Structures are given as structure tokens and as C-alpha cells.
Amino acid sequence: MLLEVNDFGLYCKQADVYIDPWRPVKRALITHGHADHMRWGNQYYLVHKDTVPVLKVRIGADVNFESVSYGEVKIINGVKFSYHPAGHILGSSQIRCEYKGEIWVVTGDYKLHNDGLSPEFEPVQCHHFVTESTFGLPIYEFKSPLLIFDDIKNYWAENQKNKENTIILCYSLGKAQSILNQIDENTDNVFLHGAVANLNESFREVGYNFVGERITGAHNKDHFDKSLIIAPPSVLGSAWMRKFGNYKVAFCSGWMQLRGAKNRKGVDKGFVFSDHCDFSSLNNAVKMSGAEHVYVTHGYETQYAQWLRESMGLDAQIMKTLYSDEEMMQEEGKETLE
Amino acid sequence: MDGFSKLFEAIDGTTKTNAKIDAIASYLDQAIEADKLFAIALLIGNKPKRPVKTTTLREWVADYTQLPLWLFEECYYVVGDLGETISLMISQITDQDSDSISLKELFELLVELQKYDVEKQREVVETFWKNLSGTPLYLFNKMLTGSFRIGVSKKIVIKAIAKHLNKEEKNIEHQMMGVWNPLEHTFKDMFPLEGLEVAHHIPYPFCLAYPLDIDYDALGPIENWFLEKKLDGIRGQIICRNNELFIWSRGEDLLTDKFPEFEVLIHMLPAGTVLDGEIIPWKDGLPLPFSVMQTRIGRKNLSVKFLKEAPLIMVCYDLLEFEGKDLREEPLSVRRKLLEQLIADLVHQDILVLSERMHFDNWEAAGEFRDNARNYHCEGLMLKAENSIYNVGRKKGGWWKWKTAPLSIDGVMLYAQSGHGRRANLFTDYTFAVWDGDQLVPFAKAYSGLTDKEIGSLDRWIKANTIEKFGPVRSVKPIQVFEIGFEGINESSRHKSGVALRFPRILRWRTDKEPKQANTKDDLLQLLKLFES
Ligand SMILES: [Zn+2]
Numbered sequence A: 001m002l003l004e005v006n007d008f009g010l011y012c013k014q015a016d017v018y019i020d021p022w023r024p025v026k027r028a029l030i031t032h033g034h035a036d037h038m039r040w041g042n043q044y045y046l047v048h049k050d051t052v053p054v055l056k057v058r059i060g061a062d063v064n065f066e067s068v069s070y071g072e073v074k075i076i077n078g079v080k081f082s083y084h085p086a087g088h089i090l091g092s093s094q095i096r097c098e099y100k101g102e103i104w105v106v107t108g109d110y111k112l113h114n115d116g117l118s119p120e121f122e123p124v125q126c127h128h129f130v131t132e133s134t135f136g137l138p139i140y141e142f143k144s145p146l147l148i149f150d151d152i153k154n155y156w157a158e159n160q161k162n163k164e165n166t167i168i169l170c171y172s173l174g175k176a177q178s179i180l181n182q183i184d185e186n187t188d189n190v191f192l193h194g195a196v197a198n199l200n201e202s203f204r205e206v207g208y209n210f211v212g213e214r215i216t217g218a219h220n221k222d223h224f225d226k227s228l229i230i231a232p233p234s235v236l237g238s239a240w241m242r243k244f245g246n247y248k249v250a251f252c253s254g255w256m257q258l259r260g261a262k263n264r265k266g267v268d269k270g271f272v273f274s275d276h277c278d279f280s281s282l283n284n285a286v287k288m289s290g291a292e293h294v295y296v297t298h299g300y301e302t303q304y305a306q307w308l309r310e311s312m313g314l315d316a317q318i319m320k321t322l323y324s325d326e327e328m329m330q331e332e333g334k335e336t337l338e
Numbered sequence B: 001m002d003g004f005s006k007l008f009e010a011i012d013g014t015t016k017t018n019a020k021i022d023a024i025a026s027y028l029d030q031a032i033e034a035d036k037l038f039a040i041a042l043l044i045g046n047k048p049k050r051p052v053k054t055t056t057l058r059e060w061v062a063d064y065t066q067l068p069l070w071l072f073e074e075c076y077y078v079v080g081d082l083g084e085t086i087s088l089m090i091s092q093i094t095d096q097d098s099d100s101i102s103l104k105e106l107f108e109l110l111v112e113l114q115k116y117d118v119e120k121q122r123e124v125v126e127t128f129w130k131n132l133s134g135t136p137l138y139l140f141n142k143m144l145t146g147s148f149r150i151g152v153s154k155k156i157v158i159k160a161i162a163k164h165l166n167k168e169e170k171n172i173e174h175q176m177m178g179v180w181n182p183l184e185h186t187f188k189d190m191f192p193l194e195g196l197e198v199a200h201h202i203p204y205p206f207c208l209a210y211p212l213d214i215d216y217d218a219l220g221p222i223e224n225w226f227l228e229k230k231l232d233g234i235r236g237q238i239i240c241r242n243n244e245l246f247i248w249s250r251g252e253d254l255l256t257d258k259f260p261e262f263e264v265l266i267h268m269l270p271a272g273t274v275l276d277g278e279i280i281p282w283k284d285g286l287p288l289p290f291s292v293m294q295t296r297i298g299r300k301n302l303s304v305k306f307l308k309e310a311p312l313i314m315v316c317y318d319l320l321e322f323e324g325k326d327l328r329e330e331p332l333s334v335r336r337k338l339l340e341q342l343i344a345d346l347v348h349q350d351i352l353v354l355s356e357r358m359h360f361d362n363w364e365a366a367g368e369f370r371d372n373a374r375n376y377h378c379e380g381l382m383l384k385a386e387n388s389i390y391n392v393g394r395k396k397g398g399w400w401k402w403k404t405a406p407l408s409i410d411g412v413m414l415y416a417q418s419g420h421g422r423r424a425n426l427f428t429d430y431t432f433a434v435w436d437g438d439q440l441v442p443f444a445k446a447y448s449g450l451t452d453k454e455i456g457s458l459d460r461w462i463k464a465n466t467i468e469k470f471g472p473v474r475s476v477k478p479i480q481v482f483e484i485g486f487e488g489i490n491e492s493s494r495h496k497s498g499v500a501l502r503f504p505r506i507l508r509w510r511t512d513k514e515p516k517q518a519n520t521k522d523d524l525l526q527l528l529k530l531f532e533s
């Protein structure tokens, strides 16, 4: 086995490297910048170049790292590693590992839908495919994010008619940027929570510019008039929200597909918008990989592995990892990025 | 169904009462006449019976979606609602939207469906699955699984109808009383534009009291108030009109056949009499425990012997109609006088008893009685202003209920179960236990009393502290202590703890208490001795 799970993470013995380790190791290959995949304390990080700003903000400016572009090959003790677009967020990568003709692909988090910002998912042929399964049940079917963006803009316009501000709650790394990317750059009525603003600023150094003004202590009710505010879900119910007077608040998550989840949040509106694959996307990705061996990680791994075995006759098994799903974390208000 | 789907979305999308009222009123303004009454029926929870068995339905969905049944079950477990699960799975393979069926047609079809054989049923259901999407598909499946619900109270619906018809709420409320069926009535018969005709079997809307939440000193001199015991039976109305007798419960169930002992009243009460009172099992001048009433209600056949063991009477509170005249606008003192007269005139009968007027020197004395109400076979006191009219529904000021504090016991949480609907996927139903030596014995289930915030953090705690899972139920580490309140306590051989509680609910989450500090089975039995109702 080229890759296997041990106490520290997904380990490649031949190269002596870990992919997205959950405990500090010597060398870490990182699929993307979300907190459960890129953790603190590793002695060396290999990341995609668009993940570098997040690495610096989150882990530290003096961290020891190297970066690669998509498709660039890095050989470590005979193992060929390359990063390929995963379509999840900026810089998110599937990591391909090849040794003596055996090919593995670790997807990290991914989605097949185009969100207009993250480079689109690229199918990579392999023998062993390690896939997440956050939404690995047939009750999850997501519209294209591009259609959701229209819904969000319409929602903003509708609230403007009622003289209300619009607060959009979403993960500050990923969804926040893909939403802002759709908004006319000349508008001056978009405001950002500090967590979002920090990330946006760091992305500037790799050439991305996103609209929006940082909300500071100096802002009060008078500054917001039919505005759009982008913030992480953890602000829900906090005193910070009082700044906005009359507002409607919406929440973006794949979990919004379920009425129970939406009602429980106590928000005015739920947008079914995820950075993960829905059920049919997962099935397509598995098929496109051509892999005979599939390892199912975080999400509905038991159910999805069984489904793959029965419906596609694949050798599918559960791979126990410690990735927690960030959509689940944000649903519980535990986003760690502030 | 398009209009009704939009109405559903509008109601679902707001928590504001006025927005809900406006949405319903504007739906009624635009709906076709034939649909209106069906919409009202659905809004107040009057829905067609589930036409297909749910096990059958699950198999159909699995077949239709070409997914294995086990995967459907997994999805159902995650979603927590059958109708929603079906909709989510079906909508993966449907995308057309050819919605041409009216609400009335759909309602009628669901009623008809009950009579079809299984193959025909399946054909019809699959046709709907093919043709519907979005909210109409969801609503169809909710009705199909018999679990259709919408977030409005009857009060909101009444307000909306009044707005739509430009009439007074109290008239609409009266016209909507009792049992009615949208398949047999029309919107026009129920709410005629002219006059306020109400059929002779229809009860008056009950006048309800708010719990006393102000200081009694603010009520003024006690002499201006009529005080009586608050009893624990079934609040009801006895109607005697046109040589017919009808007995209605406050829940608007027609109970005439359940209570044959009242039949004789047809010959005794003057035509055009309506009484409001408490129907209650009674022996030797005292009420029997409420459990007697429960057994009584549950019985299909009432043997002579059983009628003897659990004889019912009505403790009469009020006279709403006398000799065909509506008395509700008269002051209580006048109505009471007529009621006293009426009951005094009925000789040789013991099934109508006048509710006793309680006299106290001052509010302190009344309060003392209220605190010890259980010793007087009641739940507390009703306070009614001497000059109060008989209102429609709950209005502040004229009437108050002043209930004695609930009994309470500290229990340890033992099991948790996920809720349904809004609460699906969230642990909201809990089982509590008391100590019997070093064993914990379950004594109550409760699912209300916590704030949403508490439910959320308890939910996370439960997920992190599960010992074992049995389907939707989890056993949890016996750590969390809760104060459980209840209204009454009775002996029970069916419960391990030996007691059954009436209306158990959570009063407080006692995060300050260790599990060892919870109460014991002996404490419960002590309460039983003191307060068995
Ligand atoms: Zn991620």
C-alpha cells in the first residue's frame, strides 16, 4: 500500500510524507487551507501556490513551506507527487501519488460544480481513489452555484426594496470569495466581517481582488443602508449583528437542503450552496477516476462505501480519518478562522 | 396547487404573525372558490387520512428511484421526516413541472385513493411523482404520508378569514366551531356573506383564561370577583336545541355518544340551553382521579358496571344560552343567577352540579387555598370578574386561572430521542430516572420546557456522551440532572417506578447538581402518598 492511515494522518511510507495530517509531522502535503486539513505545527508544508496566503495568515508568516502549481511534478524518494484542481476553494487540490506504476489520488474536499472562481475539478485516472463523502446520500442534490449566486443577488435586491440589509452567512474561506467574485466590482455597498476581510487581503498578494469594505468598531447603524454583509456563521445571535438594524439573514450550506437544519438555524433563508460534492457528483467522480479501489472518508462513509460496493461492484472501504466537515462545524457555529 | 404552494412557502418563510395572516388573506382573495375551504381545512390541521401504508410507500420509492431500500432507510434516518425524505429522493430524477391539479382535486383524490387497490394506488402516486417538483411535490408527499403540517395557529387562520371577508373575528370563530368536512361543506355555507347563521349543533367558542401573571393586589377588592375551583376533568359544552343534545369538548370533539348519562337531559333542559362546565367522574360529592376519566375515554363499549364505577357529571360554570337567547354579552352575575335558577329547577337529577362559589376574606386567604389546592381536589382557583362577559377565546383581564405550583422532582437523564419535523435530527425527547438504591429507574418522559439554546447545547452533549444507540434512541451517561414538574401523580403498575405522572415537563436544567443529588424512588412514593389525585 502506497498510502495508509496511522495515528498522525494519511501516510506515504516510501516518501515519508503525510497528506493533511491531523497531528504535527515532519513533512505535510496539504490539499487545501481549511482548518481540518491544514493544521498547525508541521515542520514543512507543501501547498498549492494559491493556498500560500492562507498558510501565512493561519499558520504563520515564518512557516517552512514550498508551493507548486497544478500539474507540476515533485518527486520525493522516487514517489511522484502532483496537485490537480479539486474545485472546492481557491488553491484546493487533489493530490496524485505515483510509485512503480501504482497511482493514488487523494481528493481532499472537492466539488464538480463550477463556482466561477475555483479552478474546475479535473478528473485524474488512478487505481486507488480516496474520496470524501460529506454529502454522500441521495437526498443531497445541489444546483449549480452559479444559479445560487443569482438567487442571492435577487434576495439582496428584494430586501433592498423593503429597506433592509442583507446578511449572508457562509464559510469565510471559500464561499465568501466565490460569492464576492460575482458582485460588480464598482459597488460600494458590500461589507465584510473581519475574518473574511483578512483572507481577502491575503489573497491580494497572489493576484485576487475582492470587493467589500471591512467592518470595524467605527461602523454603526448609519453606515449600512440596504447593504450586503458577508460574515461567518459564528456571528449568528451575537451582539455584532445589532449593528445592522433592520436586516434579513441567510445561511449558505449544503445542509440547508434539509428543512430541519434550516429551521433550527433560525435564519430567514437558507441557500443550498456547498463546496462539496452532492451524491451524483461523487458517483461521477468515482467513475471518472477509473479506480477499482475506493477509500471513503469523512461524511457518510459507511453508507457511501456500501453503495459503491453494491451499485458499482468496486472494492470500496471506509478510511477512518479525523477530518471533520467544515460545513458541519460552521453549522454548529464553531468556525475557527476568526 | 400552485397558489397553495406559494402560500405554504410564504408562511414557512416568516415567523411574523401579521405576515402569516396577510399571506393567508391574500391567498383567499385570489383562490378559486372551490379551493378555499380545503385550504382552510389543511391550515387548521384537518387533513385527509394517510391513504397508503408507509412500509408500502418506502418500497415504492426504492423501486421508483432504483435505489436499495436500506439506502432509503439511511436517508430517512438522517432527514427524520418521511414525506421530506421521499421528496428529496424523488426530486433527483424529476425536473418537469406540470402542475395543473387544484387543491380540491388533490384533496379529493387522496380521499379516493384510500379505496383503490394497491396497484392502482401505486400508478396514481407515481404519476404525481413524475409530474410534480419543488414545493408541490413536498406538499403532496406530506399529505401522502399523513404528516402535513403548517406553521399557523387556528387563531391566525380565523384572523385571515375575517380579513378576507371583512367580518368580525368572533363571528368567524363561532362559524368555524365543531367538526366540519370540506368535502361536505362549501366556503359559502360556512361563512355566509349575509347574517351569522350557525347550525344548531355548533357550540360557542369557549371563553378561556390566562394564567395569573400579575400581583393579586392589582385585581382590586376580592368582593368584585367570583372565585371557583379549577377542576381537572374535560371542559365541555352541553347543548340542548331542537330536541337534540350535543356534548362538545374544548378540543371541539363531539362526545355525545361517549357520555350516555347525559342523555336524560333532553327531557329536562328547556329548549335552547347551552351550558359550559367541567365533565368529570364524580362520586359522593367528590371528583375521582383523572386516570378514571382516561380509562373511560379509551373504552369502546361502556358496560353498565363500568358506568357505575366511573359515573360522570358536569360541574356547571356558566350558562351561555337560555330559552334560545345568547347570554354571552350579559355580565357573569346575571348569567350565574340564571344558572343557579336553572339547576335548582331541575329536580331529581344529580348529573348537573353547580360549581361552588368560593368565599375568602381576602386575597391572602385565597392564595393559601390555591397553594394547597391538591388537598381540596382541584388544581387551583379560577378568578372571574363579576361583571365579565363570556368572551370569545382568550382575552386578558376578565378571567384568570390561578393554578397551584406543579409538583417537582429532580431526575437524571437516561435516554434521549430525536424529534420530528422542525426538531428532526435534534435530540428533544428525554427520559429521566430517579435512584432506587444505586440503580436508576425511569419515571418520566418529557420533551418541553427547555429553550432552543439549551436544546442545542444538550443535543451536542448527548451526541458526545452516547453510550448506546437503539434506532433513534440513545442511552447517555447518567450525568445531567433536571427538575421535572408535573400536575399530578398516580400509582401505576405499568411503570417501573410504580407511579405515573400527569403532564411532566422540564422546569429547569440543574447544571448545579451532581447526579447523586437527584431524587429517589422513595421520594416519588412519598409524593404519591401525599397527593394521589
Ligand atoms: Zn474544505
Ligand SMILES: [Zn+2]
Binding pocket: A034, A036, A037, A108, A109, A298, A323, A324, A325, A326
Ligand atoms: Zn474537509
